[in-house]
Amino acid sequence: MRRTSVETKALILAAARERFAADGYERATIRAIATDAGIDPAMVMRYFGNKEKLFAAAAEFDLRLPDLPADQAGPALVRHFLDRWEEDDGLRVLLRTGVTNEAAAERMRAIFAGQVGPTIVKLTGDPIQAPARAALVAAQLLGVALARYILAFPPAAEMSKDELVAWVGPSIQRYLTADEPG
Structure with a gap:
């Protein structure tokens, strides 16, 4: 069966995401990714050049952030992130490998x-505080993702989305829209 170059590239990327998520960057190999994709390792090299470029392509991720209502931005963002984590392995790949690479x-x-x-910035109109707020949002959301999707800490792994939104949403709301402390 012949595939188009677009199909082959997508197959390689899917296998790479799974392999990087499972093994991390250091342990994942071009050969293993090719085997997972059911193709020759030379094809991986043809499309991506090397492991670093393959990883960069596999780690490309669009959060597809929606417009957030200012008064409910925290809960809406938490729900959106939970949905994104569950529909795409890209963030899982980055989280797993980001701690060692x-x-x-x-x-x-x-x-x-x-x-x-x-x-x-769109929510607050304050570009000066946006990096600090983004860092706090990232710390909270990535911590939830690590506990729920990577380490499977009970009960975080078993909580419903609604429960997680109820617990974490207010903290994210504060990071997004509260007045600067002090």
Whole structure:
């Protein structure tokens, strides 16, 4: 069966995301990713050049942040993140690898700065505080993701989305819209 180049590239990226999520950047190999995709390792190299470039492509992630209502931005953002974590392995790949690989950590920082930061500026009108607010939002949401999706801490892993939104949403709301402390 012949695939188009677009289909082959998508197959490789899907296998890479799964492999990077399971093994981390250091232990994942081009050979293992190719085996997972059911193709020759040379094809992976043809499309991506090397492991670093493959990882960069696999770690590309659009948070697809919606317009958030200012008075309910925290709960809406928590719900949105939970949905994104459950529909796409991209964030899981970044979280798993970001703790041991500087390129992955930088990619995660860039995603939150480049995508969450502007959303915060839009909500608050304050570009000066946006980076600090984005960092606090990232710490909270990534902590929830680590506990729920990577480490599977009970009861965080078993809580419903509604429960998590109820617990975490108010904290995120504070980070997003509360007056600066002090």
